[in-house]
Amino acid sequence: MSDLKTAITLHKIVKEFSTGSQTIRVLHGIDAEIQSGELTYLVGESGSGKTTMISIIAGILYPTSGSVSVFGQDIYSLSDDDLVRFRLQNIGFIFQQYNLIPTLTAAENAAVPLVAAGMGRDQAVKKGEAMLDNLNIADQARKLPRQLSGGQQQRVAIARALVHEPRLVVCDEPTAALDAKSGRRVMDLLREVALAADRTVIIVTHDNRIFDLADRILMMEDGRITHDGKTLPDH
Template sequence: MAIDPTPTAPPPAVRIRGLSKRFGSGEREVKALDGVDLDFQAGKLSLIVGPSGCGKTTLLSVVAGILDADAGEVSIFGETITSMGDRARTRFRARRIGFVFQQYNLLPALTAAENASIPLVIAGWRKAPAVARAAEVLASIGMAGKVDSLPAQLSGGQMQRVAIARALVHDPSLLVCDEPTAALDHESGLAVMGLLRHAADQPDRAVLVVTHDNRVFHLGDRIAHMDDGRVARVEDRGPDLSAA
């Protein structure tokens, strides 16, 4: 019996079909997303890029279950998040999705380890083991000496590392990042993207990053270029880890 030598591509970790989202009405209506179709694979760092107002952050927010779509479907590792009710979607986000934001969103009265432990505490962990687990994650990304520091005692790059630890502490299947380097200098931004690059190198995790920062494009496996709410083109490439 002949054997088909063509390898079968794995199903996408994130599958987006016909995704549409409008804001406003009448003459003020804006099509933030206009029939977006995209796939993103696990084990890859995927970038969503394009000019301001093109729909990048709206797309990320719908994929992450923060915004409702007007039409279309988003499936994450086989689970259709767009068909879930509010409670089910909230539970799904808590279990399966980690978030990294431009402005860090750290609580000023909590230490780095306490900030990073928040997803576990929300999930029902007792504080002591949650903080201990968060300290382990912080140590794994070069923050072992800062676990007891308050946000005011940290640099911007260090605060973003705490935010990444918070996003990873519950071992999510999907990591979504909105402009994670925008508030950082070049060196700190590359260091943060290097951490996200490492986080993506897991066969059961996908990492999506919205960014304007073309200095980090070389780290992406897939780059989806958006314009006026649509996908203009997609580049599939291997990361160039030698690029400065």
């Protein structure tokens, strides 16, 4: 694509965690740019820093040092309140464990970002229902999470991430609990519903069944990006 624009810039990102007297460095000065209109995969062994990196990109986890620009905004220069507002307006996060609220229906779960942003509950739930319809589970809208299958819960989580039309969608292992057919369907949905010229999708995955869908693959090892390309080395 010739019209790609830089959506995210990571500059010398370091992340350290302290455990007692020990300090563990998880990310080692990462520099990277991620483009709008692309489906970018972040791959690597467990413990390589992938989830830490996407949490920093999504404004959930502060870096120890370095800067993160998302759509031209240095997000960690914002106040805590402004960062929360920026996330609500611009970022959707699909968690590996779904993180659905057990006492809310599927439609109410899908509507959570809209309610958090100040939309009236009835209007928000209607938009949540419409997004569930886009994902072919409108008939499950009034059910609680415990009444849904794993694949249906996954779709509710996707609906929640997309309902406020975020420009950045970040997913942590979205196909990990799914069989090959269901995983492929989820990825097709993410490409179809989430990906547009002004939108960016980043997916952390170990699932080599879906690698061919990526526009770009970043490989991480020991808190560093060691490969950047359309395919993995030896593919």
